[in-house]
Amino acid sequence: MRKNILTLITVFCLSNLVSYAQLFSSKKSINTSTGDYPSVIESGHLNNDSHVDIVIGTTYGGTIEWYKNDGNQSFSMQTLITSTLTGILGLAIADLDNDNDNDIVAASYFSGKLVWFENDGNGNFSSEKVIATGISEAGTVKVGKIDNNNTIDVVVAAGASGQVLWFSNNGNGTFSGSNLVVGFRDTRNVELYENQLSSTGTPTFLRSANGSISSNNSDLNEVSFADVDNDKKLDIIKVNKTTMASWYKKEANGSFTEHNFTTSYNYPATAKVADYDNDSFNDVIIGFANGTTVDALAMYDNSNFETLIDNTQDDINQFTVNDFDGDGDLDVASISQKQNDLNWFENLKFSATLGLKEITPIRRKIYPNPTREHLVVDGKFTKPYKASIYNILDKEVMQINVSNSIEKIEVASLKSGVYLLYLEDDKTYFKFVKL
Known part of the structure; x- marks a missing residue:
């Protein structure tokens, strides 16, 4: 035996060696004519099946579009969630009303409002429900548990006022007024602010004693948390379009050490950390936005060893990672902003290289x-x-x-x-x- x-x-191993450089398939088109200028993308379960769906928001088209996954590597566009919310620069999927299905929250840059759309569980969405208005240049949206009431709260960046605001969810989809996280006033810095809930019982945010991570970022596009070096601790990832993508490791004394991703491509726009090749070590995929039709989507194995996934899209400002075909590995779906395209790339680690059905x-x-x-x-x-x-x-x-x-x-x-x-x-x- x-x-x-x-x-x-x-x-299996020989097959793996042959196809390692082909971890991802070539580009698979979902829609070559999305709403004008798709800017944000997320993925999650939006109806009552077990397949991961995709939702995108567009800047000039004013649309939030969701694409139903049939489980057989095919996505179909469903009824528009909205066609009148212009300048959608923030988007998130979460259960905001505690009814065990995922709703959608979005921010409109042009109208300055933060809204959500209730899901009935079958992928049918309500008209917009307003969380807040008067948020000039509303942008990035994040969701999570901030206070102590075990519900999903919402965070939004307000560009014109230079603030990050959060809104407490009472559990049924109604929200408090805005709470200030920080007013940053275009400092071009990356700074760390810590929630004081565990120490004071109150969800207030204070700048960390070693909170100044990076300064003089001329075109800061994205900041996120992830475990880049596999030490079970969160690092900080920064994407600066005019320079490079970097990550910052927190040292024992509380300071942060900068590490740069060495790339062959210009104008990094977004990065996501995950174990894409299933070797128990995290990797990084970076999307680039150079304003050409040959912008790269590239993977860095264990944060090194660059491998090109695709170079046929124009401005990859966002992508989402999930197991879209249900084979146990992580696939990628991306928006090509200037082409009005939605695409996905199948991870071949299990489905082709190891073949679950072999x-x-x-x-x-x-x-x-x-x-x-x-x-x-x-x-x-x-x-x-x-x-x-x-x-x-x-x-x-x-x-x-x-x-x-x-x-x-x-x-x-x-x-x-x-x-x-x-x-x-x-x-x-x-x-x-x-x-």
Whole structure:
């Protein structure tokens, strides 16, 4: 059995080596005629199926468009959520009214308002519900739990007043007046402000003692948090269009050390950190916006080793990352701003390179696959059975004694990756993906 497993593993690994540079597919078009000047994109579950959908907002078209994922690598544009909200520069997906479905929140730069659209659970959205008006040059929107009432609050940047504001959600989709996080007044600095809720019981924000991260940023496009160096601690990622993308590691003394991403391309616009190649180490994908039709979308393996994904789009100011085809790896969907295009790129790590359907189980099947926590072997057993799990290096990582066919095999402790489950009595093997 170990010889058979090793043979399979060898095939998988050789295939992986051949296609590593082709981790992502070529561009797959979703819509070549979105509303004018798409500026923001998000992904999440918007109807009552298990497939991840896409929503975009446009600057001059005034549209919020959502695209239903049918689970077979096809997206269809649904009824417009709105066609009258011009200058949409902020967009987020979250359950704002605690009814177990995702709603949409958006900010309008031109009309200066922050609004949300209620979802009925089937992808049908209400007309706009106003959170606040008078937010001159409303831009980036973020959602999360800020105060202590266990509901999703909303944050928005107000460009003209130089402020970051947050609004407390009472749980049913109504919000407090604005609360000030910080007034920045075009300092061109990256600064860290900490929520004092845990220490004072009040959600107020104070500038960190070592809060000055970066200064003199002439064209700051994006700032975010992620674990770039895989030390289980959040780093700060900065994207400055006229210079470069950088990340900042917090040292033991509280100071921050700058590290630059070495790229072959100009005008970085946006960056997202995730484990794209499923090797348990985070990578970075950067979208560029050079004002040409050959702007790059590039991946940096473990923050190094640049690999071009695509160079056929014009101004990639935003993209979203999710498992759109349900095969256990992270795909990318992007907006090409000046082409009015919405595209996606399939991650081939599992679907092509390792092929989840290549190995057909004998007499039995396992579910769910991919999985995060457990497996169930479907089929009748006349007696308790033994099972083993092997990683892709042919190393046995787990032995299990299973009493009956409905007992769950707990796999939550395994690292993310591809494994083989071997049933010793049946001499049957199954490939599964641990998320």
